[in-house]
Amino acid sequence: MTSLWLHESAPFAQARPLPARTDVAIVGGGIAGIATALHLANAGLDVTVLEQRTVASRASGRNDGQLLLGLGEHYHRIHGQFGAVKARVLWDFLKSNHAALRAAIAEHGIDCGLHTDGGLRLAETPHEWHELQTAAALLTEERRPHRLVTAAELAQWLPAGRGFHGALHLLGEAIVQPVQMVRGLATAAARAGASIVEGADVVSLRGDAGAFTVALRDGRSLDAAIVVHCTSTLARELDPSGLLARTVFPFRGQIIATEPLPAAVLAGFPPYAMSSNFCYEYFRVADGRFVLGGKRWSVPGEQLGILDDDGHHPQITTNLLAWVHDHFPSLAAVPFPHLWTGIMAGTPDGLPLVGALPGAPGQFALCAFNGYGLSFAFLAGRCLAEVISGETAPHPALPLFAPRRFAE
Numbered sequence: 001m002t003s004l005w006l007h008e009s010a011p012f013a014q015a016r017p018l019p020a021r022t023d024v025a026i027v028g029g030g031i032a033g034i035a036t037a038l039h040l041a042n043a044g045l046d047v048t049v050l051e052q053r054t055v056a057s058r059a060s061g062r063n064d065g066q067l068l069l070g071l072g073e074h075y076h077r078i079h080g081q082f083g084a085v086k087a088r089v090l091w092d093f094l095k096s097n098h099a100a101l102r103a104a105i106a107e108h109g110i111d112c113g114l115h116t117d118g119g120l121r122l123a124e125t126p127h128e129w130h131e132l133q134t135a136a137a138l139l140t141e142e143r144r145p146h147r148l149v150t151a152a153e154l155a156q157w158l159p160a161g162r163g164f165h166g167a168l169h170l171l172g173e174a175i176v177q178p179v180q181m182v183r184g185l186a187t188a189a190a191r192a193g194a195s196i197v198e199g200a201d202v203v204s205l206r207g208d209a210g211a212f213t214v215a216l217r218d219g220r221s222l223d224a225a226i227v228v229h230c231t232s233t234l235a236r237e238l239d240p241s242g243l244l245a246r247t248v249f250p251f252r253g254q255i256i257a258t259e260p261l262p263a264a265v266l267a268g269f270p271p272y273a274m275s276s277n278f279c280y281e282y283f284r285v286a287d288g289r290f291v292l293g294g295k296r297w298s299v300p301g302e303q304l305g306i307l308d309d310d311g312h313h314p315q316i317t318t319n320l321l322a323w324v325h326d327h328f329p330s331l332a333a334v335p336f337p338h339l340w341t342g343i344m345a346g347t348p349d350g351l352p353l354v355g356a357l358p359g360a361p362g363q364f365a366l367c368a369f370n371g372y373g374l375s376f377a378f379l380a381g382r383c384l385a386e387v388i389s390g391e392t393a394p395h396p397a398l399p400l401f402a403p404r405r406f407a408e
């Protein structure tokens, strides 16, 4: 069971054979590993990505392709959770991530269906509409571009939608075809000198900083001075400090999609990054198709602890279709032939891990984006590359993401 994006995308064409040694070995070829490789290669380091399957074949190729501001929360809730100062730092970090990503997409001519019309956070209840207004008041106070859209105005903004009580339009959000974006960035990294090796299933790390041996399942190995863990929640056992195994947990998301819709139906769906119910349901159009994910909260266990992205939960599909029926009646009789799942990585505080692994000299992590990796990882990869290459003034957001916050 693969995603629509993986199904329709060309394979990564610049894969290289395994070298004997490298300065920096990056384990994992999702957006985290590829972003780090691109920035390290641009800084002139000798870098090799070891990817178990193919570039962007796991979460980075199975998501909804939304570049979001705000960790899937309305802004006042981020203020409530982290305090005003950190909330501003986080919002600015995400905004800068999108700007950097847009610049890289333009610089490298990556054809990835980028739409920069912003995002619509829709309210499913009067209570959520009240919260969106509270968030908007804070955004106004901080001069962050947005617009409140009333239920009556939504007839123009999202003509196909029904049963929404209003929305918040956030400028700066965007949508992309994620596989084409990540493979385009991988091509740019390869052109900058990175070796990206597919079919490289890492099973163990031995040695110390400056002299690691990275062993693959098929018996091959690579010597490296530095190792970066970009395996999301899929290879926590490779971290000798145990921090990743202790801290990062998996959860599974599920998505359904139509085939291209007739023009008359499509006219009701603008190219926004859209979500409702506090971002638990997320949707957009892509190449004329309607794509919808979410509802994991609607089944017991909320898909926590699941590492299998070959399977799916039939009740979630049923619940997603019922949601379509309620909110987009023009799609009520339209088939959704595409169905897939992907594994995300969470942390107890909802923030990713970016930086040195405590108690494991020479090892770094860039992972656990809590379901928002497209929104974080490009800039986070640059920040980590700066740390690895000895940049003396690290990004001010990095202390928020330091793995040592979870050290025992």
Ligand SMILES: Cc1cc2nc3c(=O)[nH]c(=O)nc-3n(C[C@H](O)[C@H](O)[C@H](O)COP(=O)(O)OP(=O)(O)OC[C@H]3O[C@@H](n4cnc5c(N)ncnc54)[C@H](O)[C@@H]3O)c2cc1C
Pocket (backbone or CB within 6 Å): 027, 028, 029, 030, 031, 032, 033, 050, 051, 052, 053, 054, 055, 056, 057, 058, 059, 060, 061, 062, 063, 064, 065, 066, 067, 068, 200, 201, 202, 203, 230, 231, 232, 234, 235, 252, 253, 254, 255, 282, 293, 341, 342, 343, 344, 345, 366, 367, 368, 369, 370, 371, 372, 373, 374, 375, 376, 377
């Ligand atoms: C359904 C769904 C919807 C989502 N929607 C959005 C969205 O709209 N916006 C957003 O910002 N984020 C979204 N996300 C989250 C986003 O996709 C992830 O946060 C992001 O892709 C994580 O990137 P990554 O590189 O850390 O992990 P991955 O993409 O999972 O990459 C990890 C890589 O490590 C490799 N690997 C694992 N073990 C080994 C090993 N032993 N040796 C070598 N390689 C190994 C894997 O093969 C994989 O390619 C969504 C995720 C899902 C599942």
